[in-house]
Amino acid sequence: MKQLLCKVCLLFSLFASTSLLAQELVAEKGSFGVDEQHKMIVWHVSNLDAVKTTQKKLNRIRFHKSFKLKEATIDSLSYTKRIAVSNGDTYTLYISKLPLIHLAVDTSKIKSNFKIPAYFTLFNNNKYIKTTTGVRYRGNLSLSFAKKSFDLEFWKDSISEQEIDIKLNGLRSDGDWILDAMFNEPLRLRSSVVTNLWTKIHKPYYSKKEPKAKSGFEVSYVEVFLNNKYHGIYQLSESIDRKQLKLKKNVKSTVNGELFKANSYKGGPDFTKSPEKYDDHLIFWNGWATSYPSDIYQFSWRNLAEFSNLVVHGSNEEFLKNIENKVQISNAIDYYLFVNLLQATDNLGKNYYLGKYDKNEPYFFIPWDLDGVWGIIQDGIPVWDTNDALENGLLKRLLEVNPNGYKEKVKTRWAELRSKEFSNKALFSKINKIYNKFTVEKLYEREQLVWKNKLNETTNEAHYDHLKTWLTKRLNFLDAHFKNL
Numbered sequence: 001m002k003q004l005l006c007k008v009c010l011l012f013s014l015f016a017s018t019s020l021l022a023q024e025l026v027a028e029k030g031s032f033g034v035d036e037q038h039k040m041i042v043w044h045v046s047n048l049d050a051v052k053t054t055q056k057k058l059n060r061i062r063f064h065k066s067f068k069l070k071e072a073t074i075d076s077l078s079y080t081k082r083i084a085v086s087n088g089d090t091y092t093l094y095i096s097k098l099p100l101i102h103l104a105v106d107t108s109k110i111k112s113n114f115k116i117p118a119y120f121t122l123f124n125n126n127k128y129i130k131t132t133t134g135v136r137y138r139g140n141l142s143l144s145f146a147k148k149s150f151d152l153e154f155w156k157d158s159i160s161e162q163e164i165d166i167k168l169n170g171l172r173s174d175g176d177w178i179l180d181a182m183f184n185e186p187l188r189l190r191s192s193v194v195t196n197l198w199t200k201i202h203k204p205y206y207s208k209k210e211p212k213a214k215s216g217f218e219v220s221y222v223e224v225f226l227n228n229k230y231h232g233i234y235q236l237s238e239s240i241d242r243k244q245l246k247l248k249k250n251v252k253s254t255v256n257g258e259l260f261k262a263n264s265y266k267g268g269p270d271f272t273k274s275p276e277k278y279d280d281h282l283i284f285w286n287g288w289a290t291s292y293p294s295d296i297y298q299f300s301w302r303n304l305a306e307f308s309n310l311v312v313h314g315s316n317e318e319f320l321k322n323i324e325n326k327v328q329i330s331n332a333i334d335y336y337l338f339v340n341l342l343q344a345t346d347n348l349g350k351n352y353y354l355g356k357y358d359k360n361e362p363y364f365f366i367p368w369d370l371d372g373v374w375g376i377i378q379d380g381i382p383v384w385d386t387n388d389a390l391e392n393g394l395l396k397r398l399l400e401v402n403p404n405g406y407k408e409k410v411k412t413r414w415a416e417l418r419s420k421e422f423s424n425k426a427l428f429s430k431i432n433k434i435y436n437k438f439t440v441e442k443l444y445e446r447e448q449l450v451w452k453n454k455l456n457e458t459t460n461e462a463h464y465d466h467l468k469t470w471l472t473k474r475l476n477f478l479d480a481h482f483k484n485l
Contacts, residue, residue, distance in 0.1 A: 024060040025051070030123035030130070032063045033100060033225035034091070038449055040230055041067070041085065041093045042223055044100040046125040048077060067091065079441050094446055099124035099169055099222045101179070101234070103150070105135055107227065112137040115151070117158035122222070124169060131166060132158050138178060141378055147183040147232060147451050152176070169220040171238055179224065180235040184380035185371055186463040188233050188447070189434040194342055194370045195219050195237075197430070201421050202334045204245070205364070206357045213246035216366055223443075232447045233438075240353050240366055242292045248358040250293050255300045258356035261368075262349065263289035270349030271393030274312035278305050291353065303356065307363060311394050320403050327394070328362040329406065333413050335365035336395045340478060341422060342373035348392040375470035382466055386474040389481055399485070407485050414482040424475060428468070435464055 032043040041063060045051060051074075058074045060066050069076055070084035077083065083093040105118035115134030122129045131154050137143055138151040154175045156162040167173035182188045195216065204213045217238040224231040238244060240259070247257025267273025268286030278285045278301040285301050286308065293299060307326040310318060339347050346369070353366040372378035391399070398406050420426065438444050444460055 023057055024062055024066060025055055025058055026062045028123070028126065028128070030102065030121045030128045031100060033102060033223075033228065033230060034063055035225070035228070035230040035450075037229060039089060039091045040446065040449065041091050042096055042100065042225070042230060042446065043093060044096050044098065044123050044223075046097065048079060048095060052077065061085065061093075067093070082442060082445070094442060096223055096443075097441070098233075098443075099220070099236075101222050101224045101236075102228075103133075103135065103224065103226050103231075105227070110135065110137055110148075112139070112143055115153055117155070120152065120154070122168060129166060129168070131164070132156070134161060142181065142183065145181065145183040147181040149181040149183075149234075150179040152179065169222070169236060171218050171220060171236070172244070174238065174243070176239045176241070178235075178237040178239065179222075180219075180237055180371075182233070182235055182371070183451070184378065185376065186380060186458070187435060187460070187467065188235075188438065188444075189431060190374050190376070190467075191370050192219055192221065192235055192434065193427075193430045194338075194373055195367075197421060197427075198338055198367050198370075201338070201417060202331065204357070205328050205331060206246075206361075210246035210357075214244050216240070217244065217368075230446065230450055232450055233443055240291070240368060245355050245357075245366070247292065247355060250298055253298065254359070255293060255298060255303075256359050257292060258300075258303065258363075259290075259292035260304060260354045261289045261291050262352045262354065263287060265349050268308060269352070269354075269392075271308065271311045271397075274305070274308040276309075278302075287349075288354075304354070304363075311397060316401050319397065319401050323398070323401075323403050324362070326362055328364040329398075329404075329409070330413075331364040332395065332398060333406075333410055335367065336391070336398075336410065337414055337417060337422075338367065340390050341474070342370065343375075343386070343388070343390065343474060344370065344373045345390065346372050346378055348390055348395070374474075375467055382463075384470065386470060387477050389478075411482050411485055414478070418475075418479065422475075424472070427471065427475075431467065431471075435460075 027043055032041060034041050055074055060068050065087050067085035067087045070086060077095060079095050079097060085091050085093045100123045102121045103118055109116050115136045118133050118135040120131050120133040134153040134155055136151050138149045142149050154164050154166050156164050163175040165173045165175050182191060185191060198216045199214060199218065202215045204215050207213060217240055219235050219237045222234050222236045224234045242257055242259060247259060250256050262269030264287045266287030268288050273286060275286055280299045280301060281296060283290045290299055310322055310326055347367060351369040353368055354363050355366055356363050376382055439460065
C-alpha cells in the first residue's frame with residue numbers, strides 16, 4: 001500500500017511539473033532584456049514555430065520575473081505583434097529574430113581615446129556568449145550623436161586585458177569588433193546594404209593565393225541593451241586589418257604587406273598633396289595613419305610616398321609607365337564606380353584604407369565608414385542633388401591620362417555591373433528586404449521608442465520614398481555620364 005501511494009505521488013508530481021511547464025515558459029539566460037524605464041521586453045527566439053509546437057499551453061513567460069500573457073494563448077506570440085504581458089505592471093513584449101547583446105559598463109567613464117572594462121553577452125540561436133571586454137566610444141562626428149557607437153576588444157579578464165578571439169554571428173573569429181549605432185542613417189539600412197554590396201562585386205586580385213582573403217568587412221544586425229536599458233538596433237561590424245585582408249606578414253625589418261588608413265583631409269588620401277619628407281618613426285603622414293606594420297620599428301612610408309609623388313608630381317609619361325605597378329587597376333575601377341553609385345562624398349579623401357598584399361605588389365582600395373550615402377550626408381541630412389561625378393586626384397588622373405584604355409575599362413565595367421549587382425532590380429530588392437523586415441517585425445517601432453532623431457522627425461515612408469527617388473535619379477545620371485566618358 002505504501003509503495004502504491006509513493007507511485008501515485010510520483011505520478012502526480014510528474015503531472016504537476018508537466019502541467020506547470022506547459023503553463024509557464026522559462027526564457028533562456030541572455031536571450032531577453034527587460035527595460036524597466038520603457039516597460040519593454042525584447043526576447044530573441046530564433047524559431048518561434050518550434051516554441052509553439054512544444055508548448056501546447058502557455059499563459060506565462062519567465063524572464064527575470066514571471067509575466068502573464070494578456071492574451072492567454074500560444075498563438076498570441078509573434079514576431080510581427082507587440083504583445084502585452086503583465087507582472088502587476090503592463091509591459092510590451094517584442095519577439096525578435098535578431099541576436100541580442102547586453103553591455104554592462106560605467107557609462108560615466110567611457111571615453112573615445114581608451115577602453116575601459118565592461119561585460120558583454122550575446123545570445124543568438126540558442127548560443128550564449130559571455131566575456132569581459134574593453135569598450136570605448138568610436139567615431140568623430142558621431143561622438144556628438146545621442147546614440148553612441150562602440151569599439152569593443154574582447155579580453156581574457158579585466159586585469160591582464162589580454163585580447164581573445166571570439167566568433168560572432170557567422171562573422172570571423174576575432175577580438176576587435178564595432179557596434180555601429182547608425183544614428184545618422186534614418187532607415188538603418190544604407191550602410192548594411194552597401195557594405196555587403198562591395199564584398200559582392202569585388203574580390204581581392206590575389207584570391208587564388210589567399211582564398212580566405214576578404215575585399216572589405218562584413219556586418220550583421222543585432223539589438224543592444226546597455227545597462228539593462230534598450231539601446232536599439234546596431235550594426236555589428238568586423239574591423240579592417242592585416243588578418244582580414246590576408247596581407248603578407250612582415251619579417252623582422254623586411255616590410256611585405258602594408259595597410260594605411262585615410263585618416264584626415266590633409267591632401268594625401270585625395271592625392272592632391274605629396275610632401276617630399278616623411279618620418280618612419282611617426283604613425284601619421286600627409287593625412288594617412290599606419291595600420292600595418294603596427295610596430296614603430298617597422299614603419300615605412302617609402303612605398304606610399306613614391307606612389308603619392310607619382311600621382312601628384314609625376315609627368316604624364318611617368319604616370320603612364322608606372323601607375324599600373326603602383327595601384328591595382330581593376331580595384332581602382334570598382335572603387336571609383338562604387339563610390340559614385342553611393343555618392344559617397346566622404347570616401348575619397350578620407351574613410352577608406354589602402355592596402356598592399358606583398359612587397360613589389362600594387363596598392364588597392366578598401367572602403368570604410370559607409371554611412372553618408374544614397375541621398376544623405378554624414379550627419380544624416382537629406383540631399384537631393386544627384387548630378388555629380390565624384391573623383392580624387394588619382395581617379396581623375398587615371399581618366400585624363402587613360403593608361404592602357406582605362407576609360408574604356410571603366411565604361412565596360414559599369415555596363416557589366418548595371419546588368420547585375422548595380423541593376424535597379426538588385427539594388428531595390430536588397431533595400432526593400434530590410435525596410436520591410438524592420439517595418440513588419442516592428443524594429444522601427446521599438447527603435448523610435450528610445451531614440452528621438454531624424455527617423456522620428458519624418459515618417460519612415462517619407463525617408464523610404466526619398467531613398468527610392470534619389471537612387472533612381474542617380475542611376476539615370478550615372479548611366480548617361482559613363483556612356484559619354
